[in-house]
Amino acid sequence: MKTMNLRPRCSTCHVKKICFNNALTTEEQITLETLITEIKLVAKGEHICFANDPVKRIYAIFTGIAKEYRLDNRGRELVTEFYLPGNVIGLELLNKNKYPFNVVAIKETAVCIIPIEEIKKDIVNLQFFNNRVLALLSDKIENNAKFNLMTDAKSRVAILLLNIIERLHQRVPNPYPLELPVSQVEMSQRLGMSNETFNRVLRKFKQDNIINIRKGIVFNCDMIALRKVAGLSR
Amino acid sequence: MKTMNLRPRCSTCHVKKICFNNALTTEEQITLETLITEIKLVAKGEHICFANDPVKRIYAIFTGIAKEYRLDNRGRELVTEFYLPGNVIGLELLNKNKYPFNVVAIKETAVCIIPIEEIKKDIVNLQFFNNRVLALLSDKIENNAKFNLMTDAKSRVAILLLNIIERLHQRVPNPYPLELPVSQVEMSQRLGMSNETFNRVLRKFKQDNIINIRKGIVFNCDMIALRKVAGLSR
DNA sequence: CGGGCGATTGAGACATATCAACCTTAGTGG
DNA sequence: CCACTAAGGTTGATATGTCTCAATCGCCCG
Numbered sequence: 001m002k003t004m005n006l007r008p009r010c011s012t013c014h015v016k017k018i019c020f021n022n023a024l025t026t027e028e029q030i031t032l033e034t035l036i037t038e039i040k041l042v043a044k045g046e047h048i049c050f051a052n053d054p055v056k057r058i059y060a061i062f063t064g065i066a067k068e069y070r071l072d073n074r075g076r077e078l079v080t081e082f083y084l085p086g087n088v089i090g091l092e093l094l095n096k097n098k099y100p101f102n103v104v105a106i107k108e109t110a111v112c113i114i115p116i117e118e119i120k121k122d123i124v125n126l127q128f129f130n131n132r133v134l135a136l137l138s139d140k141i142e143n144n145a146k147f148n149l150m151t152d153a154k155s156r157v158a159i160l161l162l163n164i165i166e167r168l169h170q171r172v173p174n175p176y177p178l179e180l181p182v183s184q185v186e187m188s189q190r191l192g193m194s195n196e197t198f199n200r201v202l203r204k205f206k207q208d209n210i211i212n213i214r215k216g217i218v219f220n221c222d223m224i225a226l227r228k229v230a231g232l233s234r
Numbered sequence: 235m236k237t238m239n240l241r242p243r244c245s246t247c248h249v250k251k252i253c254f255n256n257a258l259t260t261e262e263q264i265t266l267e268t269l270i271t272e273i274k275l276v277a278k279g280e281h282i283c284f285a286n287d288p289v290k291r292i293y294a295i296f297t298g299i300a301k302e303y304r305l306d307n308r309g310r311e312l313v314t315e316f317y318l319p320g321n322v323i324g325l326e327l328l329n330k331n332k333y334p335f336n337v338v339a340i341k342e343t344a345v346c347i348i349p350i351e352e353i354k355k356d357i358v359n360l361q362f363f364n365n366r367v368l369a370l371l372s373d374k375i376e377n378n379a380k381f382n383l384m385t386d387a388k389s390r391v392a393i394l395l396l397n398i399i400e401r402l403h404q405r406v407p408n409p410y411p412l413e414l415p416v417s418q419v420e421m422s423q424r425l426g427m428s429n430e431t432f433n434r435v436l437r438k439f440k441q442d443n444i445i446n447i448r449k450g451i452v453f454n455c456d457m458i459a460l461r462k463v464a465g466l467s468r
Numbered sequence: 469c470g471g472g473c474g475a476t477t478g479a480g481a482c483a484t485a486t487c488a489a490c491c492t493t494a495g496t497g498g
Numbered sequence: 499c500c501a502c503t504a505a506g507g508t509t510g511a512t513a514t515g516t517c518t519c520a521a522t523c524g525c526c527c528g
Contacts, residue, residue, distance in 0.1 A: 072383045073465025080379055092376070095369045100376060123364075130357075130364050135329045137371045142326070142334060144378050145314055149306045151426055153516070183474065192385055194517055199476060215475095215525090231307020387484070417506065428485055433508060449493085449507095 008036050008062070008112045018086030018170060019060055020136060024128045031122060032129075038113040042066075042105040048089065053099045057115050058090035064109025065181040068101045069189070079190040082106075082182060084167055092137055094120065106181060150230060156191045157201040158230035161211065165221060178218040205229075242270045242296070242346045252320030252404060253294055254370060258362045265356060266363075272347040276300075276339040282323065287333045291349050292324035298343025299415040302335045303423070313424040316340075316416060318401055326371055328354065340416060384464060390425045391435040392464035395445065399455060412452040439463075 010021040011029045021032055039062055042048055048059055048066055061083045068081035068089070080101060083089055089103055094116065123130065143163070150156045164187075168178055182190075188198035205211045210229065212220040227233050244255040245263045255266055273296055276282055282293055282300055295317045302315035302323070314335060317323055323337055328350065357364065377397070384390045398421075402412055416424075422432035439445045444463065446454040461467050 070379070070383060072385060073389045074385075078383060080382070092372045095365070095372055096376075100379070123361075127357075131329070134367065134371070137368070137375065138326045138329055140375060141371065141378070142330075144375070144382075145304070145334070148314070148378075148382070148426070149304060149312060151306060151308075155307045185474065192382070195475080196477085196518085197516055200516095203476080419506065429507080430486085430509085431484055434484095437508080 008039055009033060010036065013062075015062075015086030015171065018084075020088055020091065020129070020132050023132055024126075028126055028128055031126065035118045035122065036060075036112050036114050039110050040113060042109045042111060044105055044107050044109075046105050048103040048105060048109075048111060049099050050102050051099055055090060055093045055096055055099060055116055057113050058088060058093065059103075059111040060088045060114060061085050062110040062112050064111075065106045066103050066109055066111075067106055067182070067186060067190075068103045070101045072192070077189060078192055079186055082164065082186075082190065084181075085171060088114075088136065091133060092140065094133070106186070153191075153193055153197050153201050154204070155230050156193065157187075157198060157205070158226045159232075160187055160191055161205075161221070162223065162226050162230060162232075165218065165223070176218060176220055178221075180213075180216045180218060183216070242273055243267060244270065247296075249296075249320030249405065252318075254322055254325065254363065254366050257366055258360075262360055262362055265360065269352045269356065270294075270346050270348050273344050274347060276343045276345060278339055278341050278343075280339050282337040282339060282343075282345060283333050284336050285333055289324060289327045289330055289333060289350055291347050292322060292327065293337075293345040294322045294348060295319050296344040296346050298345075299340045300337050300343055300345075301340055301416070301420060301424075302337045304335045306426070311423060312426055313420055316398065316420075316424065318415075319405060322348075322370065325367060326374065328367070340420070387425075387427055387431050387435050388438070389464050390427065391421075391432060391439070392460050393466075394421055394425055395439075395455070396457065396460050396464060396466075399452065399457070410452060410454055412455075414447070414450045414452060417450070 010016060010019075010032045011026075013019065013021065016022060021029055024032070042064070051070070063085055065085075066083045066089070067079050068083065069077045069079045072078045083103070089111070090099065093099065119126075147156075147159060147163075150159050164180065164182070165178065168181075169175055172178065184198055184202065185195045188195040191198065202211075202213070205226075206213065208225075210222050210225045211218060224233075244250060244253075244266045245260075247253065247255065250256055255263055258266070276298070285304070297319055299319075300317045300323070301313050302317065303311045303313045306312045317337070323345075324333065327333065353360075381390075381393060381397075384393050398414065398416070399412065402415075403409055406412065418432055418436065419429045422429040425432065436445075436447070439460075440447065442459075444456050444459045445452065458467075
């Protein structure tokens, strides 16, 4: 990982609304800026952290994309989270010693380094920060629950596409065309299904005009139909 | 729900180590006791909360057991959590308006009523409480992740049995015999599999002498073998 | 131009769901 | 005390969805 000259400025960051610096007091943002002093560049394919690494710092995605993955009970890589700009890696690990997962950059990525001991020391004075962390963890739990309710392949593909597209829409000016930053293989690994099954479901969605996608670029997508397929409209 | 005469006493509670009042300062425990003033009795089969209920209060199980469930994409009940004494229902909802799930008592159950607005008002002065909430949410996220890594029926049954038995062992003096407070049907619903499949896996475990269970009572259980089946020992 | 990765497609194997039946037990009321 | 009932548990046969294996294609990149 290379350190950039760039000095992080939470108060003017392009994804401050998404990141944990949203809804903080001016005072708290200033505190954060004194704690978060480094941005590092991570090459595509390079790891940001490995399982069992000590949790000395956590990371916020500044630009790029990364995936969290673990080994399942058969030793295969299962993707457990995609991190987009503004997302925080390891926020749920404030009280843990070791990383329980690996995170690797899918494309060239810049991450803000957040020193965890300093944050914990200052946390008494960061009341809104506390609330914000709570909200983010809360959202994570609720989001996971949603994924777990979908059992069949079609619903699961639908819920993942919804998840990714909605998150991208928070970040880009135009809804379409939209470049998916993850491959079909990675999406299938996120859902714990084979890439062949994922591909066949996607083909079906294309035939049904639910999504118009080619070479990883979404040209159009019927979010309502997708929600229906996912079984969310009941 | 009936209100009991019993007044909650966090400082002397039999499950304080498990509940969110663990590791608090004496001062904080006293604050908690002024906020948590009610214990209610919930009959077997009676709901503690319904989906879309406003989050005005959350609950801690004092005695008994309850299950959280949601409707999956096919409209079937999927159990998303079992709550044992000391567990808190809705801790991840401090910043939410509505309950996203239903919770129903599996047996006669007593719950402590935790008024959420008061907690939020006092949260500034409850620093250790904040940390404890963080830790519990953190554990919940990590625990869910573990469940998601298991794909095949055998591993999933194993991980659930481990989860339930370990949690019971935190609460009872003798390891065996151990009465499982949940039915096979409920356990299969927790895993999103059919009760027939669950039953067949359980039969296999009995044949392999991994677990000795009859009529919901565990007479013995080889936790190491169970962990191996779950694929946790790699 | 070659190599490799991601995407695509088909055929067959396998695990789990579904359907149907029956058993066991605890609880209920006569 | 027994007959009845309902709920949970057990078992077998079959259906179905997804995985696995294998092959091919297209495209980007060196």
